[in-house]
Amino acid sequence: MKLDIVVCVKTNPDLQMIRIKNREPVLEAIPFRVGDLDKNAVEAAIQLRDAAGDGKVVVLAVAESNRKVRETVKEVLAMGADEAVLVVDPALEATDQAGVARALAAAIQKIGSCDLVLFGEGSTDNYTGQVGSRVAELLALPQISYARKITAGGAGVLVERSMDESIETLEAPLPAAVTVVSEINEPRIPSLMNIMKAGKKPVEEWGLADLGLEAGTVAPVRTILSNLAEEQDRKHIMFEGSAADQASAFVNALIKEGVLGR
Amino acid sequence: MADILVYSEKMDAALELASKAKEFAGALGLGLSAAILGVDGTGAADAGRLGEVGADRVFTVFDPALDGLAVDVTAEALAQVAREAGATVVLVASTRRGKELAPRLAQKLGAGCVTDVNSLVLDGATLVAGRYAFGGNTVAMETVDTGVKVFAVMPKTFEMGPAVAGAGLVVSPALALQPSTVKLVERRQKDGDAVNLEDAERIVGIGRGLGKREDVDLGRQLAAALGAELACTKGLSDFGWLAEDRVVGLSGAKTKPDLYLSVGISGQIQHTVGISSSKLIAAINTDKDAPIFQLADYGVVGDLYEVVPALIEKLNSI
Numbered sequence: 001m002k003l004d005i006v007v008c009v010k011t012n013p014d015l016q017m018i019r020i021k022n023r024e025p026v027l028e029a030i031p032f033r034v035g036d037l038d039k040n041a042v043e044a045a046i047q048l049r050d051a052a053g054d055g056k057v058v059v060l061a062v063a064e065s066n067r068k069v070r071e072t073v074k075e076v077l078a079m080g081a082d083e084a085v086l087v088v089d090p091a092l093e094a095t096d097q098a099g100v101a102r103a104l105a106a107a108i109q110k111i112g113s114c115d116l117v118l119f120g121e122g123s124t125d126n127y128t129g130q131v132g133s134r135v136a137e138l139l140a141l142p143q144i145s146y147a148r149k150i151t152a153g154g155a156g157v158l159v160e161r162s163m164d165e166s167i168e169t170l171e172a173p174l175p176a177a178v179t180v181v182s183e184i185n186e187p188r189i190p191s192l193m194n195i196m197k198a199g200k201k202p203v204e205e206w207g208l209a210d211l212g213l214e215a216g217t218v219a220p221v222r223t224i225l226s227n228l229a230e231e232q233d234r235k236h237i238m239f240e241g242s243a244a245d246q247a248s249a250f251v252n253a254l255i256k257e258g259v260l261g262r
Numbered sequence: 263m264a265d266i267l268v269y270s271e272k273m274d275a276a277l278e279l280a281s282k283a284k285e286f287a288g289a290l291g292l293g294l295s296a297a298i299l300g301v302d303g304t305g306a307a308d309a310g311r312l313g314e315v316g317a318d319r320v321f322t323v324f325d326p327a328l329d330g331l332a333v334d335v336t337a338e339a340l341a342q343v344a345r346e347a348g349a350t351v352v353l354v355a356s357t358r359r360g361k362e363l364a365p366r367l368a369q370k371l372g373a374g375c376v377t378d379v380n381s382l383v384l385d386g387a388t389l390v391a392g393r394y395a396f397g398g399n400t401v402a403m404e405t406v407d408t409g410v411k412v413f414a415v416m417p418k419t420f421e422m423g424p425a426v427a428g429a430g431l432v433v434s435p436a437l438a439l440q441p442s443t444v445k446l447v448e449r450r451q452k453d454g455d456a457v458n459l460e461d462a463e464r465i466v467g468i469g470r471g472l473g474k475r476e477d478v479d480l481g482r483q484l485a486a487a488l489g490a491e492l493a494c495t496k497g498l499s500d501f502g503w504l505a506e507d508r509v510v511g512l513s514g515a516k517t518k519p520d521l522y523l524s525v526g527i528s529g530q531i532q533h534t535v536g537i538s539s540s541k542l543i544a545a546i547n548t549d550k551d552a553p554i555f556q557l558a559d560y561g562v563v564g565d566l567y568e569v570v571p572a573l574i575e576k577l578n579s580i
């Protein structure tokens with residue numbers, strides 16, 4: 001069986017490194033990484049390709065606002081993806097989920113051979129979960145979100161997915177769009193050898209014009225009025241002494257607060 | 263007349279949305295419509311409840327194509343209802359199903375969309391939606407600029423209102439729906455004891471400061487002594503030590519208890535985003551520089567294996 005898979009990935013600022021200053025996130029000098037769930041999607045794609053025995057994994061990234069996509073995408077090529085396609089265009093600087101989806105959908109059509117489009121369920125930074133659904137609609141693809149297990153066979157995929165209160169098993173014909181959750185797998189850590197080899201894998205770079213898209217088609221349809229850290233007013237009382245002293249002082253504080261002993 | 267349209271596959275969430283949307287509709291001079299989608303008429307009885315909290319019209323669509331509520335067909339059905347209702351604002355509940363649905367619906371309607379909305383307010387005639395961004399580090403306030411706007415609102419963001427109105431007008435439009443090519447093979451309930459952390463008054467949260475699986479019991483004993491629910495970080499659930507429905511944080515429950523006692527949790531933002539609405543936060547951690555202490559009202563720097571047993575003993579003595 002031959003399985004050609006496109007995995008859509010996003011590069012995000014490394015959230016562990018973000019500092020907050022005057023309620024604003026400080027993004028200078030923060031490294032960029034491919035999203036956590038996107039790596040799960042890449043891992044799933046590699047496993048599906050290998051199980052099928054034939055086909056290729058193309059990693060597709062839209063370079064919205066200078067996200068160092070050329071460097072970061074090497075990480076997933078090193079994991080085992082075969083090629084990368086980057087959509088880079090100044091018009092993408094201010095875009096949003098709707099614009100990214102439009103660019104991804106056009107790029108997937110241009111890539112041509114694609115049995116399966118995989119996404120992380122949401123991006124590591126903003127987690128809107130919009131892009132998978134929007135791309136599926138744009139390409140009129142059957143869609144399954146929150147996959148925790150994917151098996152390809154015959155002309156379709158069998159997907160087990162995790163919903164709020166239930167586990168569903170769904171069947172979809174190919175081509176299809178599937179988003180994955182973290183429990184689907186443990187993304188492999190590429191070896192040094194594979195990291196070096198990744199530099200030689202083909203990386204194609206397209207602008208919006210190559211996709212037949214005008215800049216206006218990726219203009220944002222939502223406005224972010226503000227994006228600030230929440231203010232927290234906490235007491236910061238620390239208890240000292242032995243474990244018994246600390247426990248006792250803590251319980252007394254809870255009684256005084258009215259949390260205990262009501 | 264233009265309308266606000268509300269929908270959720272979970273009736274309680276739909277009623278919450280309708281209750282609040284009634285207020286928006288009044289302020290904006292819009293009507294309020296609600297949708298019920300299903301295969302047979304099972305949900306028809308809920309039309310009256312949606313009317314009671316304020317829906318002027320309740321669109322009921324019962325069609326075999328909606329079996330399993332495949333997202334493509336559900337989005338198509340709701341898009342057709344939205345057009346029929348003349349909806350300019352669509353509110354769906356941001357359950358997993360709703361969060362999958364909202365962007366597909368928005369794409370069909372040429373609409374902008376905000377998901378995981380945890381606050382929605384009117385600023386003049388503009389709806390402003392709040393949601394966590396940057397992995398929970400910030401709250402983004404967003405507006406949607408298209409003619410039709412779609413918001414996926416977290417369940418329990420709004421309270422269900424009292425039954426104030428009469429029954430809404432029930433409309434059963436004839437829609438043209440094609441069945442999805444996605445077929446539901448099996449649906450089974452998740453294992454676990456169905457804990458509801460969102461409503462818990464006291465929570466003990468445990469993290470990777472616990473050395474081994476058996477030590478989860480220590481957390482359990484502390485929770486019992488406090489009359490609290492036991493919760494955990496995603497990391498602990500990934501180990502399989504506690505069920506997924508006990509995870510608090512960005513990928514789990516957003517809690518608002520009177521007391522959140524964190525034990526052996528360093529306080530990564532992905533976790534603390536789920537506890538920041540607690541009235542009181544207390545923390546036990548060996549590392550005095552752990553970020554959790556910046557969020558804490560009460561802090562104990564110490565070995566949890568000494569402090570927790572002492573705390574259990576003290577709690578059981580009062």
